[in-house]
Amino acid sequence: MSQRVPGFDTLAIHSGAQPDPATGARTTPIYQTTAYVFNDTDHAASLFGLQAFGNIYTRIMNPTQAVLEERLAALEGGTAALAVASGHAAQMIVFHTLMTAGDNFIAARRLYGGSINQFGHSFKNFGWEVRWADVDDPETIASQIDDRTKALFIESFANPAGFVTDIEAMAKIAHDAGIPLIVDNTMASPYLVRPFEHGADIVVHSLTKFLGGHGNSMGGVIVDGGTFDWSASDKYPMLSTPRDEYGGVVLHETFGNFSFAIACRVLGLRDLGPAIAPMNAFLILTGIETLALRMQRHCDNALAVAKHLKDHPKVEWVEYSGLEGHHNNALQKRYSPKGAGSVFTFGVKGGYEAGVKFVEGVEIISHLANIGDTRTLVIHPASTTHRQLTDEQREKAGAGNDVVRLSIGIEDVADIIADIDQALDKTA
Template identity: 55%
Template sequence: MTDDRQQGFDTLQIHAGASPDPATGARQTPIYQTTAYVFRDSDHAAALFNLQEVGYIYSRLTNPTVSALADRICALEGGAGAVCCSSGHAAQIMALFPLMGPGCNIVASTRLYGGTITQFSQTIKRFGWSCTFVDTDDLDAVKSAIDENTRAVFCESIANPGGYITDIPALAAIADDAGVPLIVDNTSATPYLCNPISLGATLVVHSTTKYLTGNGTVTGGAIVDSGKFDWSASDKFPSLSQPEPAYHGLAFHPALGPMAFTFHSIAVGLRDLGMTMNPQGAHYTLMGIETLSLRMRKHVANAQKVAEWLENDPRIDSVTYPGLPSSPYHDRIEKICPKGAGALFTFAVKGGYDACVKLVDSLELFSHVANLGDARSLIIHSASTTHRQLSPEQQEAAGAAPNMVRVSIGIEEAEDIIADLDQALAKATA
C-alpha cells in the first residue's frame, strides 16, 4: 500500500509475510525444502553468523517458508517479531527459555490444557524451574504467588477445556508491577477473537496446530513478542540484558531493542534446542490462515447455537460456554474477545463418567480425537484422556471433572451438530 493506513485483519491473513516469489513469480509462498543456503562469499557468511546481517544459514534456524508464516502471525497479533517452532508445547518452552534459570519460577493459571499443567508441574523441574498454580480470577492470590524468583505469569486467553475467558488486562497490570512479562496462550481464541498484546501481554504463544491451520494436518507452534518489555530494567533476565558469550559478548536487548527476544529465540533458542518447524508444515498453516476469520465466525455462530440447545436440554447439568448469559465469564467477552467467545467449551452430562463415555462412543458426526480447532466438530472426555494424568483436585480446577466432556464445535451445519448430540445423548442417558 502507498499510505500508512493499517490493513484490516482479513487482508493481513492473506497477504502479510508473503509476496510473489522473486525467482519464479509464484503467487503462493513456495515450500523451500532445503537444509542449507549458499553464501555469497566468506564475508557474507561471517556477517550472518555474527548477527550483523539478517539472512538464511541453516533451516534449523530460519527458512523462507517458515519465516513467512512467522511474519504473518506477528502481523495478526500486532507484535514486533515472531518465531515458529515444532509444536505448541515447544513454543511454551521456547518462550520461557530466555527468561528462566535454575531456581526461577513462573506463576500460572490453574485453568490450562492438561498437557501444559504436566509440562509446568513436572517436566520443567528437570531444568531447575518450578511453577506455582493459582486461580487467576483471584487477583490477590496471583500477587501473593509472585516472589523475587518469579520470571513470568502465564495464562490462556480462552482456557482449554472449559472455555473460560481470562481477564488479561488485570493480570498484565500485576505482572507489570512485579517487573515480569505476562505470557498468554492465544490458541483457543486466535488473534481474530482476541489480541492479548493490545490488552497488555508481553508474549503470545500458539499451538498453530489448532485453529490457525484449521484442518488437522500438521503440528506447529509460534511465539510472538510485543517488543514492549524492558528486559534491561532489572537483573532478572541476563540472557537478554547481559553479554552472550556465544556471540562475542553481544548483549541482545541493548543491541537489538524491540527485536531482542525474537533474535535470541532464533540465534540461541532454535540453535540449541532445535525445536524447528518444517517448511511443509508452515505451508499448510499459511494456507489455513487465509480463511481464519471466515472459519472463526462460523465456529462462534455454531458454538452459540449448540451451547444454547445444550443448556436447555434436561439431560445436561451445566454448560461452560462464555457466550451464554448464565456464564460468569459472559461480561468479559466485550473487553477480551469482542468478536465472540470461541468454539471450545465443556458440558456436564447427567449420569456422570459412564454417561460421558457412552456419549462419546455414540456420536457419529463428531470425531473423538485429542485435538481442537479443526473445521470438524470434535469431542473428548478430558478426565480420562488429556487430563488423565492430573489429580482429581487438579481436574476440577482445570474444568475437566469426570462428568464433563469437551467439545470443539466445527463449521458444519449447526442443525446437524445438534442432531448428532441429540441421538447420542438419548443413548447415553437412557
C-alpha cells in the same frame, strides 16, 4: 499503500508473503531445503554474527517459516515472531529464554492439561519451578511472586471450558512485579482476542489448532509484543548481558523491541532444536488465509450448539461464556465481542458413565484429542487430556469426571446438533 493500515483479513492473506523473487510464484513456496549457499566467507560471517538478515540453516530459520512468522506478528500486532515445531516447543523456548535453574514462574491453574504436565513435571528437570495460581483470585498470584519469579503465564480462553481471562488485570499484576505477562492465545486466535492490546508482553500459540485450522499440521509460535524492557532489571541476562554465544553481543541493545523473538531464535531454537517443518509452515499459512471466515463460523455454530444443550433435558449443565447469564459472559463480551470461541464443556445427566456413552455414541463428531479443526471434535478430558492430573487438579482445571469437551467445527450446524441429539438419546 504504505500509509493505509490494512485490516485483519487483508493481513491474514498478505503479511510476509510477497511473490517469490526467483520464480514469481504467488503462493509462498515450500522451501524444502536444509541449508543456503553463501556468496562468500564475509557474507557467511555476517549471517553467523547476526549482522545481516538471511538464512543459514533450517534448524534456525527457513523462508516458508519466515512468512508464517511475519504473518503471526502482524495478526497479533507484535514486533516479531518465531515459529517452532509445536505449541509445547514454543513454551519450552520462551521459558528457556527467561529462566535459569532455581527460577520460578506463576501459571494459571486453569490450563491445557498438556501445559500442566509440561510445567509441573518436565520443567522440574531444568530446575524451573511452576507456582499455580487462581486467576479469579489475584492475591494468589501476587503473594507467590518473589525475586526469582520471571513471568506470569495465562491462557486467553482457558482450556477446556473456554473461560475468558481478565488479561488487563493479569498484566497489571505482572508489570507491578517487573515481570512479563505471557498469554497462550491458542483457543481464541488473534481474530477474537489480541492480548498485546490488553497489556500482554509475549503471546504463544499452538498453530496446530485454529490458526492452521484443518487438523493437518503441528506448529507453534512465539510472538514478541515489543513493549517489555528487558534491561530494566538483571532478571533476564539472556537479553540484557553480553552473550558468549555471539562474541559478546547484547541482544536487547542490538535488536531493541524485537530482541525477545531474536533471543528465542538464536539462543533457544538454535541450541534446543525444535524447528517447524517447511511443509507444516506452508499448510498453516494456507489455513490462516481463511482464519476470519472460519473463526466466525466456529463461534456462531458453537453458540447455537451451546444454546441447544442448555435447554436439553439430558444435559446437566453447560459452561460456555457466550451464553447470556453465564458467570464469564461479561468478560467474554469485553475481551472477545465477536464470539466466545468454539471450545466448551458440558455435563451429561448420569455423570461419568453417561459422558462415556455420549462420547462413544457420536457418529460424525470425532472422538479425538485435539481442538480447532474444521470438524467437530469431542473428548472426555478426565480420561484423556487431563488424565495425568489428580482429582483435585482436574476439578480446579475445569475437567472433572463428568465433563465432556466439545470443539465445534464449521459443518452445517443442524448436522452437528442432530448428531449430538442422537448420541444423547443413547445415554439413558
